[in-house]
């Protein structure tokens with residue numbers, strides 16, 4: 001156990017999103033802490049699979065198996081729920097128990113879709129409002145950790161974004177996801193006097209080290225899809241902020257472990273100036289591992305015109321091009337300042353590698369033949 005976690009202050013934890021990428025890893029690592037007596041996980045049934053089975057499958061993806069998995073699961077209590085519904089649709093006796101016991105609530109559940117506006121509204125905005133009802137009368141609640149996103153700053157090209165810069169109602173947004181995550185934070189900041197709030201804002205989070213192709217291809221699919229095109233409107237020098245899952249989860253737990261000693265109530269969990277990479281560097285890194293001259297040619301966005309789009313159309317590549325919803329984000333050239341986190345954790349800052357150092361290893365895990373069909377399906381095109 002890392003020394004910063006030895007004085008972990010919370011015994012009874014309530015977690016949402018435990019079947020997801022970040023929540024699942026949070027669960028895995030919290031179960032390493034002897035001070036954690038029980039983690040209650042809000043979970044949906046899916047395709048007839050019960051909550052306990054889904055959480056078990058998620059922990060397996062994080063490397064737990066056999067007796068270790070059984071031992072870990074003994075401290076996990078699944079509770080059925082649905083964040084889009086009032087009181088998260090938790091049964092009254094469960095709600096009573098949670099309100100009596102919870103010391104730490106970590107809210108990871110959200111819609112991360114870039115296209116499904118309704119799910120973003122329902123999960124990110126309504127889900128957050130419902131959380132405030134759920135915690136009514138939670139006498140022992142000492143910390144509420146809300147997973148937000150650094151991208152909630154919206155459309156601010158070429159900026160160095162600090163935590164205190166956002167959110168603002170005046171911000172423009174490229175997609176409903178970032179807008180609704182900003183609204184969710186606003187709802188919580190309005191109650192900041194009454195809540196033991198800690199907001200963490202990761203940037204693009206990569207499942208580096210995961211052997212699971214589905215986890216590994218998040219975001220990476222878009223680079224692979226881009227490589228199928230002859231040219232794309234990308235600024236070579238544009239900086240992209242990408243972090244590892246390990247960095248996000250370890251940073252979060254080390255912040256939580258500081259209890260009331262934290263200097264701030266909101267932290268970027270981002271690569272910042274130190275570890276952001278340019279689009280050109282990413283292209284070079286991929287070229288090094290693939291050992292071949294792969295596309296696409298980067299065209300500066302201001303030189304992109306109808307003739308490029310016509311050429312893509314003629315080659316039957318328009319749908320693929322239109323599915324690249326990350327493109328405008330790549331061109332934003334944003335740095336999410338992480339100096340609060342660096343100051344807070346000091347020598348306890350988890351390893352923060354640059355994306356270019358591990359993209360090659362991740363490309364070996366993904367199954368390229370599934371990327372295009374899955375991506376196009378996932379983006380509703």
Ligand SMILES: NC(=O)c1ccc[n+]([C@@H]2O[C@H](COP(=O)([O-])OP(=O)(O)OC[C@H]3O[C@@H](n4cnc5c(N)ncnc54)[C@H](OP(=O)(O)O)[C@@H]3O)[C@@H](O)[C@H]2O)c1
Pocket residue numbers: 016017018019020021022023042043044046081082083084107108109110111112123147148149150181201202203204205206
């Ligand atoms: N991944 C990133 O790059 C990234 C970057 C910045 C911020 N974040 C933020 O970090 C948090 C976790 O993201 P993630 O990548 O781990 O997301 P994820 O893998 O998509 O997981 C989402 C989780 O939310 C649960 N969920 C979704 N809708 C629900 C509902 N209606 N009721 C109950 N549970 C529901 C999902 O449960 P099911 O398994 O039942 O679907 C799943 O456990 C989110 O708040 C996200 O905005 C993520």
